[in-house]
Amino acid sequence: MKKIFTLITIITLSLIMVSGLAWAENENGNGNGNGNETEPEPEEKFTNPEALTLPASYVFPTDHESTTYPTGMVGWQIGTSCGSVYKICPPTNDKPLFKKGTGTSESFQVYNYKGKIGFLNTDSNDLSIAFAVNTTEKSNIRVKYDIMTIRSPLKRVNMAALQYRIGKDDNTPFITIPESEYIPSDLRQVSGTEPLKTQTFSILLPPECNNQSLVQLRFVGRDMAGSTGIRSSFAINELSIKESQDAYLSMVPSSISGLTYDLSYGPSTAQSIKLNAINLTDNEDIELQVEGDFEISLSEGADYGDAITLSHSSGYINETYIYVRLKDGLERGYYPGSITFNHENKVYPTKILLSGKVEEPLGPGYLVNFEGEDEINGNIKDGKIKLSGLDWEFNDAVIRGHVLDYKEGLRAACLNGKAESSLIMLEDEPNGLGTLRFYYGRHSTHQQVDWKVEYSRDQGATWIQIGELFTCPANDLVQEFRETVDVPGDVRIRINRGVLKYPGGSHGVLCIDDIFLSDYDGEVANYDILPNQEVYIGAHTPTEISGDDFFGANIISAHSEDFTAFPNAKFIPETRGKWELFGNGAAAITLNTENQWFAWVDDGNWNTIEGPFEDEKIHIAINETGTIFEFMTGSGDNPSLPVELSSFTVALNNKGKPIISWTTQSETAVNGFYIYRGTNNILSDAILVSNLIPATNSSLTHSYSFEDTELSEEGTYYYWLNISDLNGHEGFHGPVKQYVNMGDEDAPQIEYQTGFKSIYPNPFNPSANIAFELAEDSEVKIKVYNTRGQLLRSFAPFKHNAGYGSIIWDGKDDSGKHVSTGMYLFRMNIDGKSYHAKALMLK
Incomplete structure (x- = not known):
């Protein structure tokens, strides 16, 4: 019989060691995927508890002042940090019993909780309560005890469990008994010694604990949820061990x-x-x-x-x-x-x-089942790992085999459920993507959140959602995600939160297994991007393409040498890409971005929109043979301009003619400027209406203007500023628009009043548009002060025609430092007379 049970135990132990451990992370940041940890070097000697004979019971101190453990029991330190996995290594040193422990006690100690003995783990100490028995000629060993919560600050969720090992060899790991796991009370208590959530356990030890001269047991803890704050403390009493006659x-x-x-x-x-x-x-x-x-x-x-x-x-x-x-x-x-x-x-x-x-058979493809020998990252929550030959990135996710996880086989991928949780392919699967399929389920009874799946055909520059958002059901039923995509060529996928902004509160662990990307078989020809389908350009720019004449678009795989150069070296690209748009007419591209700039190429020239913005539309002429749409997002200076442009406006002068005005803060190697005019906001439909307006190439502020005198019909007109540098590069800024009423030639002229029109937006962050009105052509001087009257920013004087104008304050003082939140005063001096306005900077 002993041989039979020994064989059973060896197999059982191998399963427990793989599946009985949780969110994998240890104090050294290393691991082998089954929860085993590198054994710490002993810092000082520790005491092995005396092995009691059966039946055994432990007499707990009733005196709150006592610092003496019950006979056969000791306190241990087993590590220098409490992580999210039960440690199985030997102890490093003894821990004395501290008297008068209460819910107020926050130190990492083993406490006398007035008749109960418990421990409190911290980020720097992992503690344990250990005891031992002699089971010679005994079998069916049952451990019975009460476990409870004393301190319950509700900052972190941590758990406790019972472990065992045969003998006292430091090379023998402790083994966690999964059915002994205890979750603390969900009631708050930070004082007193009143037990919360007392639970009685009766654990039958595995057969290998039968007929042994020494079986060591210990209570240990691990983190389950939360990342900051004091943990709960656990306490034990009514501990007894005996031979059981139960079946x-x-x-x-x-x-x-x-x-x-x-x-x-x-x-x-x-x-x-x-x-x-x-x-x-x-x-x-x-x-x-x-x-x-x-x-x-x-x-x-x-x-x-x-x-x-x-x-x-x-x-x-x-x-x-x-x-x-x-x-x-x-x-x-x-x-x-x-x-x-x-x-x-x-x-x-x-x-x-x-x-x-x-x-349903899907044919050949790429399968990730997390069962390979090297497919283990059980002791990290972030990082790269090779799965079935390709590199993946895990963010707030882990490969593990916890007993409460859904999994096929020994392990699955588990995403923690916060905003940053994701699985991302870092390498392309070269055979395209026919159908994507995987299975998913929940961990334990966690509340669940929504998730989405996306694919990319341009090395992650653009991501396209596959199917609908999905959420684990509030039960243990496993679900299948299955969507046919049918795209050829290089492709990669990612799985992340459906809502990028984490709402706080509860989040649920999502367990995923058997991810399968079937090869594209070439039988179905679809566009990568369909009309009105949301597509992400990088991480911050959701985009849709619409239009009755738009058929669809394909993503073009491109490298750095394939992109059009941009003239401004102070621009820092974040995402660059190319799409091929198909249709017969025009496509409207709706953009939302958190980036500072969005830029695209039209007729060989870069165009820009300054962000962040919502629901901006650009229009692209398309045809059935395909139109290339090249784009980029990023930060820094305007990528299309070899100048630092602070304003570009249009207004009517007192003759009712459009005056296009712009101000540069600096210019470098600029040939000059041209003005284009159109009757819609499509640049390719606009015409050139000015001769070359030479640049000054000065490091100082300079203002320019152009009067459009060639209009013969009333309506709304759009204007673009073309900037041409000495190297042959061109960039466009705009459009700005103005309604022109031709009216009667004898109609009275518009009368302007000198002064500020507005400071907008108000409040502003980080920049403000300073709009003004001039009754006649004048030199304009504008300065910005704080409420104490201190001069912060002085703009270089510039000349401006009668009518409306504006400049942009970037929220910086003359030394280039950003100003802080507060009220700011603006003074404009025109012909010796001062005008005033104020606005609030609110960060």
């Missing part, structure tokens, strides 16, 4: 997954379960029943049904194998189930969980 049944494995077959090719291949049992009541058989679409048999090849009856001899069942498989004839989908054991006495455990699926 016990051992099953290896304790769960089975991967019972899978292709549609119309069932049943699945059978998998086996090995059973051993002791202390069964004479003349009472065990009945095994299947729940779900599975069937079982005592023979691998025949006689499958919904139930099996097992007889026993003298209360024992020795190494009996049963076989289980997924039934034939099922529809495509995921199938959960279980095998239950019925006997007049309670047996342990009482259920084997089953999972299987029927899949």
